[in-house]
Amino acid sequence: EAQVTQNPRYLITVTGKKLTVTCSQNMNHEYMSWYRQDPGLGLRQIYYSMNVEVTDKGDVPEGYKVSRKEKRNFPLILESPSPNQTSLYFCASSFHGQGQAFFGQGTRLTVV
């Protein structure tokens, strides 16, 4: 089954404690991206990757890091989380970025 898998689904952490949210897709997609969803703001792109070892900033990259060492994986790293990063995060993948995007189930992150 074609899918994008994120882990964990829920995470509560404390300010400043480094965390990683994993994302994996099994569709051999070149393009992967991370979004955060906040009430009234819709989805905003954090980072995207066009292919292995190629990443670029989206609209709200501050406080986040990503890496793309393998085609299927695109982890999101918060080196020093802060309460304003409390949000619902989605990973997505697609062919080349212009077509249909497939989304993971989301990761609800709370930073206290």
Added chain:
Amino acid sequence: AQSVTQLDSQVPVFEEAPVELRCNYSSSVSVYLFWYVQYPNQGLQLLLKYLSGSTLVKGINGFEAEFNKSQTSFHLRKPSVHISDTAEYFCAVSERSGAGSYQLTFGKGTKLSVIP
């Protein structure tokens, strides 16, 4: 840079009534257009897409949308809604940006509430 405006943040509608969710975009180049639906506690799934060809696009669950280039709109419609259509709907635009990549931009979403 592109932007997407969903004109209504919330739309209440009675069951079996028709509904239209409005979406306008701004872009200086050719775009691809999408509608996604998000049910409670779930990720986004594709309802329909416009890539090229016929401007009237049919999607899943009886939804359709019409691409109007002159008005830069891509409104979503359904002739008769069901309780199960209660969800949040996102309009999205994909535009080619620098270095050969595509930027997918979402609207802020419209919450559709179907009233029994």
